[in-house]
Amino acid sequence: MEKIIYEELKVGDQIPKLVKAPINRTTLALFAGASNDHNPIHIDLDYAKEAGFDDVFAQGMLVMAYLGQLITNWVPQKALRKFDTRFEAITNIGDELTCSGVITEKIEIGNEKCILLELSVENQEGERKISGSAIVAIV
Amino acid sequence: MIDKKWIGHSFPSFKVKVEEGQLQFFAKAVSENNPIYSDKEEAIKAGYQNIPIPPTFPFSLKLAQLKPFENYKDMGIDLRKILHAEQSFQYFMPVVAGEELTLEPAIIQIYEKKGGTLTFMTEVTSARNDKNLLVFKSSVTLVIRN
Numbered sequence: 666m667e668k669i670i671y672e673e674l675k676v677g678d679q680i681p682k683l684v685k686a687p688i689n690r691t692t693l694a695l696f697a698g699a700s701n702d703h704n705p706i707h708i709d710l711d712y713a714k715e716a717g718f719d720d721v722f723a724q725g726m727l728v729m730a731y732l733g734q735l736i737t738n739w740v741p742q743k744a745l746r747k748f749d750t751r752f753e754a755i756t757n758i759g760d761e762l763t764c765s766g767v768i769t770e771k772i773e774i775g776n777e778k779c780i781l782l783e784l785s786v787e788n789q790e791g792e793r794k795i796s797g798s799a800i801v802a803i804v
Numbered sequence: 805m806i807d808k809k810w811i812g813h814s815f816p817s818f819k820v821k822v823e824e825g826q827l828q829f830f831a832k833a834v835s836e837n838n839p840i841y842s843d844k845e846e847a848i849k850a851g852y853q854n855i856p857i858p859p860t861f862p863f864s865l866k867l868a869q870l871k872p873f874e875n876y877k878d879m880g881i882d883l884r885k886i887l888h889a890e891q892s893f894q895y896f897m898p899v900v901a902g903e904e905l906t907l908e909p910a911i912i913q914i915y916e917k918k919g920g921t922l923t924f925m926t927e928v929t930s931a932r933n934d935k936n937l938l939v940f941k942s943s944v945t946l947v948i949r950n
Contacts (some may be wrong), residue, residue, distance in 0.1 A: 733859035
């Protein structure tokens with residue numbers, strides 16, 4: 666991980682994007698177990714259909730975990746102060762997700778030099794699945 | 805519809821252990837390449853005392869109970885009708901494998917939209933470490949399709 670110099674960062678800068686492998690059913694099953702979210706709507710097709718969906722779909726928190734990786738690939742996690750997301754659309758089997766972030770503000774909070782990031786996750790068709798923001802301290 | 809009487813309600817706090825094996829499983833499930841999230845030695849080299857919990861893992865700690873959705877059922881929520889609308893984390897101190905945390909969930913907001921066809925509910929869970937210091941807050945907003 667390269668050292669980030671606060672003074673060199675500019676509003677409008679993109680942080681390095683993260684592209685994840687297409688979502689498949691194994692991804693969802695593993696994430697259900699690993700994340701303690703055993704909600705069957707993500708892993709049991711019969712249950713999902715009963716609930717009115719055509720198929721199982723990804724856990725929102727799986728997609729947010731990918732977005733978290735975007736941040737921790739750029740700065741050490743210790744720098745992360747706040748991380749917010751809004752889930753805008755369901756992520757389906759086969760979706761290939763790209764996580765991206767842009768610097769929207771440089772601001773001092775307390776005694777810390779902080780960066781505000783605007784975040785988003787889109788699929789291969791450019792449909793936004795998650796929008797979000799984060800505050801990271803550059804130390 | 806959820807009864808508005810639940811606004812401000814705190815559920816009983818509970819303890820949860822941060823398990824190294826669970827963190828390694830999580831790292832595998834999200835194809836995490838950074839070794840600090842699965843290898844204790846690498847985590848120590850990076851300045852942690854053990855494998856750190858990744859940014860969204862507080863959500864999973866909240867679910868690390870035998871019956872994680874029991875509170876929602878008590879509130880009369882049909883699990884098939886809920887979707888995750890928003891999620892927010894605030895981080896105050898690092899949390900690593902081996903720690904035991906005390907989690908305190910509370911319902912802070914319930915409101916309707918679209919003429920009552922959708923109910924939004926926000927629950928905030930605060931976590932304290934064994935020194936009683938606040939380590940994170942996790943806020944989940946669910947939408948219930950009535």
